[in-house]
Amino acid sequence: MSIEPTTLPVRSGEDVVKVRQAVRTLAMDLGFSLVDQTKVITAASELARNTLTYGGGGEVRIERLNQGPKRAGVRLTFEDRGPGISNIDLALTDGYTTGNGLGLGLNGARKLSHEFDIWSQPGVGTRVTITRWK
């Protein structure tokens, strides 16, 4: 069950900051430890930047997950209608980049999350969903 999903635009550097702040607010509200907050904020930052840089902008859906009293989590879905990723395995390799970054963002976000799902189709867009449980 999830309540109060929010959708935020990811179209500028300021938007990336707002996404981080919204994710932090939710993670704090759910009682995440400081380390877990930092991990999910960092993952959100990496994915938001990917949406902006490689997807040409898009949006993120921020969901609060409540599966029973002891299982709370944050789910983030980043979606763009950019060029897509032709080789997802390659894109998930540390150090691989088609831009001028370090090539750590996508796989880094996966490492910092408990669940990770990526869908992409060249010419259509990319959708990345991560979940981090408390």
Place this chain on the structure above:
Amino acid sequence: MDRVPILRLGDCLLVTVQVDMHDQLAMTLQDDLTNKIVATKARGVLIDISALEMVDSFIGRMLGNIAAMSRILDAQTVVVGMQPAVAITLVELGLSLPGIRTALNVDAGLALLRSVLDRSDEGAHVD
């Protein structure tokens, strides 16, 4: 436009990052700092990131760039004040900030800079 202030402290520059940095601000800081190193002939750069709630690969790359550019301009960089949660996350992310000197706080960072600069001065005399 927003700018991160750069303070002069003897022959060192002190940068305290106090805002949630967006990417353009990080790029501006890189430019400002290199210009200031040349203008003030600074030998050391101290970057205090104790107020940063996260360091992602972009900010990590910026810190690495600053350290590399400073070195080329004959200045040493020390990054200080990283929060424990940020350090844990950075390592899990796969980023260990190679080539960047770190210290726990500004005092320790200044002491480290002092010793590095003194050593490089001695080296210059010997050579």
